Amino acid sequence: MTSTLDSDIRMLGAVRSATRRRVLVVTGILVAVLVVLAILALMLGNRIVAPGDVLAAAFGQGPGGDRFVVQGLRLPRLTLALLIGACFGLVGAVFQSLLRNPLASPDIIGISQGASGAAVGAILLLGWSGISVSFAAFGGAVIVAAAITLLAGGFGPVGSSGRSGAVGSRFVLIGIALAFLAQAIIGYLLTRADVRDAQSALVWLVGSIGTVQPAELVVTAVGALVLSVALAVLAPRLRMLQLGDEAATGLGVRVTRTRLLLTLVGVGFAAVATAAAGPVAFVAFVSAPIARRLLGGTGPALVTSALVGAVVVTGADIVAQHAFPGLQVPVGIVTGIIGAPVLLLLLARGNRTKGAA
Amino acid sequence: MTRPAPATVAGPAGSAPASAPGPALVRRRLARILGLVALLVVVLLAVGASLFLGSRAIDLSAVIAALTGHSADATEQMVVLDLRVPRTVIGLVAGASLGLAGALMQGLTRNPLADPGLLGVNAGASLAVVVAIAVFGVGAPSGYVWFAFLGAALAAVIVYAVASGRNGPTPLSLTLAGAAVTAVLTSVITLVLLRDLDTLAQYRFWSVGSLVARDLGTVPPLLPFLVVGAILALLLGRSLNGLALGDDVARGLGQRVGLTRAVAGIAIILLCGSATSLAGPLVFVGLVVSHVARRIVGPDYRWILAYSIPLGAILLVLADTVGRLIAQPAELEAGIVVAIIGAPLLIVLVRRDRAVIR
Numbered sequence: 001m002t003s004t005l006d007s008d009i010r011m012l013g014a015v016r017s018a019t020r021r022r023v024l025v026v027t028g029i030l031v032a033v034l035v036v037l038a039i040l041a042l043m044l045g046n047r048i049v050a051p052g053d054v055l056a057a058a059f060g061q062g063p064g065g066d067r068f069v070v071q072g073l074r075l076p077r078l079t080l081a082l083l084i085g086a087c088f089g090l091v092g093a094v095f096q097s098l099l100r101n102p103l104a105s106p107d108i109i110g111i112s113q114g115a116s117g118a119a120v121g122a123i124l125l126l127g128w129s130g131i132s133v134s135f136a137a138f139g140g141a142v143i144v145a146a147a148i149t150l151l152a153g154g155f156g157p158v159g160s161s162g163r164s165g166a167v168g169s170r171f172v173l174i175g176i177a178l179a180f181l182a183q184a185i186i187g188y189l190l191t192r193a194d195v196r197d198a199q200s201a202l203v204w205l206v207g208s209i210g211t212v213q214p215a216e217l218v219v220t221a222v223g224a225l226v227l228s229v230a231l232a233v234l235a236p237r238l239r240m241l242q243l244g245d246e247a248a249t250g251l252g253v254r255v256t257r258t259r260l261l262l263t264l265v266g267v268g269f270a271a272v273a274t275a276a277a278g279p280v281a282f283v284a285f286v287s288a289p290i291a292r293r294l295l296g297g298t299g300p301a302l303v304t305s306a307l308v309g310a311v312v313v314t315g316a317d318i319v320a321q322h323a324f325p326g327l328q329v330p331v332g333i334v335t336g337i338i339g340a341p342v343l344l345l346l347l348a349r350g351n352r353t354k355g356a357a
Numbered sequence: 358m359t360r361p362a363p364a365t366v367a368g369p370a371g372s373a374p375a376s377a378p379g380p381a382l383v384r385r386r387l388a389r390i391l392g393l394v395a396l397l398v399v400v401l402l403a404v405g406a407s408l409f410l411g412s413r414a415i416d417l418s419a420v421i422a423a424l425t426g427h428s429a430d431a432t433e434q435m436v437v438l439d440l441r442v443p444r445t446v447i448g449l450v451a452g453a454s455l456g457l458a459g460a461l462m463q464g465l466t467r468n469p470l471a472d473p474g475l476l477g478v479n480a481g482a483s484l485a486v487v488v489a490i491a492v493f494g495v496g497a498p499s500g501y502v503w504f505a506f507l508g509a510a511l512a513a514v515i516v517y518a519v520a521s522g523r524n525g526p527t528p529l530s531l532t533l534a535g536a537a538v539t540a541v542l543t544s545v546i547t548l549v550l551l552r553d554l555d556t557l558a559q560y561r562f563w564s565v566g567s568l569v570a571r572d573l574g575t576v577p578p579l580l581p582f583l584v585v586g587a588i589l590a591l592l593l594g595r596s597l598n599g600l601a602l603g604d605d606v607a608r609g610l611g612q613r614v615g616l617t618r619a620v621a622g623i624a625i626i627l628l629c630g631s632a633t634s635l636a637g638p639l640v641f642v643g644l645v646v647s648h649v650a651r652r653i654v655g656p657d658y659r660w661i662l663a664y665s666i667p668l669g670a671i672l673l674v675l676a677d678t679v680g681r682l683i684a685q686p687a688e689l690e691a692g693i694v695v696a697i698i699g700a701p702l703l704i705v706l707v708r709r710d711r712a713v714i715r
Contacts, residue, residue: 108536174703289533
């Protein structure tokens, strides 16, 4: 008896340390990739800066031309890419584990569409541009999120059976309904507008970080920071919620309140990122599944998801700027075209390993 | 997962004790058949409304005269026969097949959020239409039909192949692969539209989903696809009931899970491809309709499938009619009205009937 218990405990310990090692390795690799991508992003462009000079230029040393290009143009853009990538990655991780549905990402549950509807309305009806569009988008995202929350009628356990999966489905379904409503409004606005205006609205709709304003960058950074602290506080409870509502209650988690807080944080991330860059397609959707697969686990994988999101957006933005000479492609197009096949590849591989196991 | 036969059916059948299944089952089946008949009556009413109502007021008798070809007024005859009849017929056909495909899709993926659009069908059709406009210079919606059909079918086949991997598709892999392929295709569409103003000018009207300016001549060649798709779909009810219990249980019941998925996939491609090529990418119909059907008849897919046909037709024909009336003298596209009617409907359903959602 005791000997099997001992060996069980030893095995558990071994599994645990293996998991921890894997987390460390994956995190290290992702950070390394991110650093390489960041240096590339600062180097490349019409004026190519040598890898050795990039760091100096970023800190205000070296020739004035390098300094202007790196510090003034590329660094803000890179920072925004990293920020919104991490935000979108976290949104996906939070919603997908909170609502227990792989479809729960802001592109699907209407938050992106709410932001887009408000932004497109602001562009086409009010003639706004620049940062005021971002504020409109933020408002749209928050309104849709509030509407979903109110209509879903709280976050408590449902019915007598108390299956939390049902809460997730209800939330997501209402989100989808609102997404289609917002989509219809966008379609209506696009068909009624002048075709040139419609095209500029389309750039916003697909998500782009071409123009970065310092004010925008500061707002986004502060928002992301505040939300990250809140998420760090809530993260242990999110992990417990994954065990099921009853188990989480047993562990002392106030399920309803925790779910509400986590939803608010997730919506906050989505709103901040969407306001800054538009609904960059697919990053939120794809980051968490990739992170989970890299880690080989089923947990929320928050940090890894954020890193994956940052890698995806930063890499995609490099491609968007330089892959088509003479044409600036919105980053959202590249994340859609590249991010999705990556998910497909992982899927195909996952199917195979599942067959082997 | 699904609870076996919850008492979601109103009336005497739901309260019958399980120990006496005979008469209760008969009564329940009778209630459902009567419900189906009632829905067909509503379909007829919707068709009537679509023929009689519009921005030009035409008398009941004049409409009937125009339909039979004895109208005294040439303009009225033209309005009824060339404008109202085609959009009514296409609304009926497209709505019915989208409703059916939606129910099928939900059974196939075991995901109450599934919509035929998620299988990549709409994105494939849309990309094909963009190519038709941008590359081949096709100018009229009736010219898009075969492009759209081909694009829809191709996209769905890709989704299916990717999701299958080596061990056949699972509900999760189908859902994810559908979303991924949709994202790729949508990005390519946007890339084309951003560079080509003329294509955007045309495409934006097709993409909201409209029944205007569609050619009735496009329906007959698509009819075989629709009929085969509908028959395949209706044959799958029992298998989908098994699938709802999970793959292992379904296999234990002697079902061939892979075969069911393949047939369901083919039916969805046929139904959605035809509907999308007729009316544009109308995403919401399938989702709303299958939830309404489930709300009425409970979790039995044989009945959900049967009910979703008239429900889909009613939703689309009514949406088109309403769109003609509320924005006079202009019109609101059917796709927009579907969202305006469908979204609140879906929200009410989701809030009311919590047990239905797994």
